[in-house]
Amino acid sequence: MDPLVSVRNIVKRFAGTLALSDVSFDILPSEVHVLLGENGAGKSTLMKILSGIYEPSSGEIQLGPDTYPRLTPTLSKAFGIALIYQELSVIDYLSIEENLFVGMIPTHRVLGFPVVDGAFMHRKALETLKRVGLDRNPRTMVGELSISEKQQVEIAKALASDARVIIMDEPTSSLTDEEVQSLFKVIRELKAAGIGIVYISHKLREIPQIGDRVSVLKDGRYVGTFDARTTPTGTLIASMVGREIESSRPDRDNAQRDRRVLEVEHLSSVDGLVRDVSFELFHGEILGFAGLMGSGRSELMEVIFGARPRAGGSVRLNGRDVTVRSPYHAVKAGIAFVTEDRRRTGFFHNFSVAENISIVPFLREARHQVSLERVDLAQQEAFGQRYVELLRIRCASPEQNIVELSGGNQQKVIVAKWLAADSDLFIFDEPTRGIDIGAKSEIYQIMRQLADAGKSILMVSSELPELLSVCDRIAVYKEGGIAQILDNRDATEEGIMHIATA
Amino acid sequence: MTPSLPNAVAGKPARSVDFSSLWQSYGTMSILVLVLILSSILSPDYFLTKSNLIQILVQSSVMVLLACGVFFTILIAGIDLSVGSMLAVTGMVTAKLMIAGCPFWMAILLGGLLLGAVLGAINGALVNITQLHPFIITLGMNAIYRGLTLIISDARSVFGFDRRFINGISGQVLGVPVPVLITILVVLALWFLAQKTKLGRNIYALGGNAQSAWFSGINIKLHTFIVFVLSGICAGIAGIVTTARTGAAEPNAGFGFETFAIASAIIGGTSFFGGRGKITGVVVGGLLIGVISNILNLMNVQSYYQQIVMGALIIVAVTVDKLFTRKR
Numbered sequence: 061m062d063p064l065v066s067v068r069n070i071v072k073r074f075a076g077t078l079a080l081s082d083v084s085f086d087i088l089p090s091e092v093h094v095l096l097g098e099n100g101a102g103k104s105t106l107m108k109i110l111s112g113i114y115e116p117s118s119g120e121i122q123l124g125p126d127t128y129p130r131l132t133p134t135l136s137k138a139f140g141i142a143l144i145y146q147e148l149s150v151i152d153y154l155s156i157e158e159n160l161f162v163g164m165i166p167t168h169r170v171l172g173f174p175v176v177d178g179a180f181m182h183r184k185a186l187e188t189l190k191r192v193g194l195d196r197n198p199r200t201m202v203g204e205l206s207i208s209e210k211q212q213v214e215i216a217k218a219l220a221s222d223a224r225v226i227i228m229d230e231p232t233s234s235l236t237d238e239e240v241q242s243l244f245k246v247i248r249e250l251k252a253a254g255i256g257i258v259y260i261s262h263k264l265r266e267i268p269q270i271g272d273r274v275s276v277l278k279d280g281r282y283v284g285t286f287d288a289r290t291t292p293t294g295t296l297i298a299s300m301v302g303r304e305i306e307s308s309r310p311d312r313d314n315a316q317r318d319r320r321v322l323e324v325e326h327l328s329s330v331d332g333l334v335r336d337v338s339f340e341l342f343h344g345e346i347l348g349f350a351g352l353m354g355s356g357r358s359e360l361m362e363v364i365f366g367a368r369p370r371a372g373g374s375v376r377l378n379g380r381d382v383t384v385r386s387p388y389h390a391v392k393a394g395i396a397f398v399t400e401d402r403r404r405t406g407f408f409h410n411f412s413v414a415e416n417i418s419i420v421p422f423l424r425e426a427r428h429q430v431s432l433e434r435v436d437l438a439q440q441e442a443f444g445q446r447y448v449e450l451l452r453i454r455c456a457s458p459e460q461n462i463v464e465l466s467g468g469n470q471q472k473v474i475v476a477k478w479l480a481a482d483s484d485l486f487i488f489d490e491p492t493r494g495i496d497i498g499a500k501s502e503i504y505q506i507m508r509q510l511a512d513a514g515k516s517i518l519m520v521s522s523e524l525p526e527l528l529s530v531c532d533r534i535a536v537y538k539e540g541g542i543a544q545i546l547d548n549r550d551a552t553e554e555g556i557m558h559i560a561t562a
Numbered sequence: 563m564t565p566s567l568p569n570a571v572a573g574k575p576a577r578s579v580d581f582s583s584l585w586q587s588y589g590t591m592s593i594l595v596l597v598l599i600l601s602s603i604l605s606p607d608y609f610l611t612k613s614n615l616i617q618i619l620v621q622s623s624v625m626v627l628l629a630c631g632v633f634f635t636i637l638i639a640g641i642d643l644s645v646g647s648m649l650a651v652t653g654m655v656t657a658k659l660m661i662a663g664c665p666f667w668m669a670i671l672l673g674g675l676l677l678g679a680v681l682g683a684i685n686g687a688l689v690n691i692t693q694l695h696p697f698i699i700t701l702g703m704n705a706i707y708r709g710l711t712l713i714i715s716d717a718r719s720v721f722g723f724d725r726r727f728i729n730g731i732s733g734q735v736l737g738v739p740v741p742v743l744i745t746i747l748v749v750l751a752l753w754f755l756a757q758k759t760k761l762g763r764n765i766y767a768l769g770g771n772a773q774s775a776w777f778s779g780i781n782i783k784l785h786t787f788i789v790f791v792l793s794g795i796c797a798g799i800a801g802i803v804t805t806a807r808t809g810a811a812e813p814n815a816g817f818g819f820e821t822f823a824i825a826s827a828i829i830g831g832t833s834f835f836g837g838r839g840k841i842t843g844v845v846v847g848g849l850l851i852g853v854i855s856n857i858l859n860l861m862n863v864q865s866y867y868q869q870i871v872m873g874a875l876i877i878v879a880v881t882v883d884k885l886f887t888r889k890r
Contacts, residue, residue, distance in 0.1 A: 430788060431761055
């Protein structure tokens with residue numbers, strides 16, 4: 061079968077750095093071609109070349125029968141290449157059907173004037189929504205939809221523009237397992253209709269489920285193409301990172317069951333999203349929180365951190381009461397919160413790495429919430445150097461702006477700011493979301509070291525394999541409370557899902 | 563943005579030593595120098611005289627005072643549109659207190675500084691309670707404070723108060739006009755606060771990302787409140803200086819000044835999106851406006867045309883800034 065699109069020997073240089081070096085890649089009709097690689101491996105660059113945003117330094121791109129040295133966004137769109145970004149680009153305050161036809165609103169002539177053809181738009185929208193399995197009135201505002209529904213709208217948008225190749229950038233990163241399955245169903249139907257799909261993902265276990273071929277990029281180089289169904293995960297990881305990463309369960313039993321470090325009793329929130337939660341944590345232990353999205357795990361963590369109004373209950377840490385009423389008091393009490401969305405609630409885009417790290421320790425050391433004490437620049441520099449080294453944060457220098465770092469390194473900076481504040485209780489909410497596998501294992505390692513050093517660690521994650529490989533015990537969360545706490549050795553993915561959905 | 567020079571010195575990859583970062587550090591300053599040179603060519607006999615330059619500094623001082631307060635509100639991604647009216651209220655109340663028999667120093671403390679702080683506190687409290695954008699709150703409060711001034715003064719100028727107040731503030735110390743001296747002291751204090759203290763650091767953090775600030779333990783309401791109090795105090799000081807310099811408290815004092823105060827901050831490189839900007843830039847921005855206004859006067863340009871030039875300057879300055887500064 062002739063490929064729909066193929067790129068050959070693409071090289072892309074940015075001022076000083078080589079983003080892609082001699083990469084070739086093709087997409088067949090009715091195929092899901094998975095593109096795998098760590099952050100910074102060149103996946104996004106390759107996709108931007110395909111969508112005509114970047115101009116390759118050399119190489120060629122073939123669309124159907126025609127060969128081009130470079131594409132333009134118009135050319136790429138005209139051929140039928142559609143890109144669905146991880147951060148969805150639908151417009152919340154337009155209806156579904158308006159979103160589908162943004163930039164190509166159908167018109168007909170009324171009294172000689174071009175007027176929006178609402179009836180046609182509605183009909184075509186209904187038809188397209190049916191293809192992606194979205195059972196919604198096309199006149200619904202997109203702002204009212206869930207993330208997975210918005211994603212369906214994005215796919216429908218691609219179909220409405222007669223896409224032949226759809227590129228999906230980490231489409232499952234914020235979907236529940238159930239939503240992932242329905243996305244896969246849609247993808248299979250697209251395949252059946254002859255559409256070629258490029259599927260970018262970090263989630264290795266999805267690959268045999270949905271992929272046909274996997275191509276791996278590493279540091280801008282093409283490593284190889286494998287059969288998605290039969291290639292063992294270990295082989296893929298090894299080719300991605302150039303080394304094997306062990307992802308076994310914690311084999312050690314460091315938890316000292318006689319030393320209670322954290323006691324949470326009858327904690328509830330004013331808004332009712334957290335209902336009478338009690339649990340305890342032992343020395344050297346990591347407690348994971350599994351559950352469906354929206355079950356209230358993040359909300360529980362926010363109550364512990366004082367960021368969400370508490371209706372009742374208490375938190376004790378190493379024998380002292382740390383029931384706090386605001387994040388400021390949490391910081392003072394030694395509670396650290398690595399939030400789920402580092403861009404929105406984690407870092408400061410206007411600060412350097414060192415400034416991001418020192419903000420929390422400076423606050424904790426200060427005598428009052430508002431402090432006229434001088435900022436100790438020598439200490440700030442020391443923090444920067446110490447944690448860049450300790451956590452192996454890859455940056456030009458601690459003075460570099462944080463937005464220039466990769467997601468994994470940004471996450472390490474956020475962990476560093478809580479380490480620098482000498483926190484005792486660490487809450488990690490989805491600590492590895494959107495970061496590559498190498499950085500993930502480094503984050504796990506940091507968490508283990510913290511636990512070994514006697515820090516209390518709570519971890520919320522939607523990735524069960526991650527919970528199983530990091531946590532000593534797993535609390536399965538359901539509708540605002542803990543349904544059951546499992547020992548790691550008794551826990552399986554199926555078992556957890558069973559409890560969470562029962 | 564990227565602090566590039568230290569990297570270059572340390573021999574690290576110097577990829578960000580480029581025009582964009584140079585522009586950020588010295589852009590407005592170089593335009594000011596350019597305008598100074600141009601002005602001395604346009605008005606060779608008069609512009610560079612000592613008395614004219616002092617005149618520029620004195621005239622700019624009120625604007626710089628207001629701009630320093632507004633700067634902090636823009637730094638937290640807000641705005642303060644009420645500075646012109648706060649100037650009027652405080653200037654008027656200071657004058658009224660003196661006429662009522664208050665010693666001038668007490669009038670300054672109560673009618674100028676304390677009242678300024680209270681007016682700013684009202685702005686800050688309303689922003690915190692209503693959670694509305696400061697644009698809306700201070701737009702409303704601007705009208706309310708102006709109305710208060712008119713009621714207090716019965717829409718008439720107030721004069722005939724303590725001469726020591728007027729002579730003291732419009733006089734000189736060691737050859738430096740007192741308004742300039744006051745402005746320098748305020749600028750130094752605020753520069754220290756913004757750049758050197760934890761309070762300043764937390765205000766930058768709040769401006770960069772309020773959500774991150776909240777989840778890092780910063781009390782964002784308290785810091786927002788303080789920022790508006792600072793703006794009120796700056797307006798109060800500007801009110802005292804204005805009343806002393808004119809020798810009378812005018813009900814229309816400071817009318818429309820917020821435009822130029824905001825312009826000074828923006829021209830000086832303060833980001834409207836919050837988190838970026840420096841007091842030093844604001845001072846340069848305020849001086850730039852002062853110099854341009856002065857040269858237009860010297861060249862006998864009608865004040866109507868001056869308005870047009872000022873308006874165009876704001877747009878050009880920010881456009882040029884945007885062109886030269888890569889937005890990430």
